[in-house]
Amino acid sequence: MLARTRTQDVLETRGVTFIPESISSAGAVLADSIERFDSAAYRDARPACVYAYIESLIKGKTQELLDLAEKTGQVCV
Numbered sequence: 001m002l003a004r005t006r007t008q009d010v011l012e013t014r015g016v017t018f019i020p021e022s023i024s025s026a027g028a029v030l031a032d033s034i035e036r037f038d039s040a041a042y043r044d045a046r047p048a049c050v051y052a053y054i055e056s057l058i059k060g061k062t063q064e065l066l067d068l069a070e071k072t073g074q075v076c077v
Contacts, residue, residue: 030054
């Protein structure tokens with residue numbers, strides 16, 4: 001969530017969609033989780049495949065967040 005309402009107003013006026021840092025930075029957490037809980041799979045995987053998998057997760061969750069925000073009338077979560 002944005003600390004200042006004014007910042008949110010400026011972003012809305014400019015047509016900028018705010019994505020919380022907890023969502024936008026989740027890729028690193030997901031990669032770390034894969035490495036920690038299945039180190040063999042992580043070690044053997046091609047980096048491009050890991051990146052593509054994480055990217056698809058982030059895109060999907062971001063779209064869910066945006067859909068929910070639109071449905072409930074919230075600008076940011």
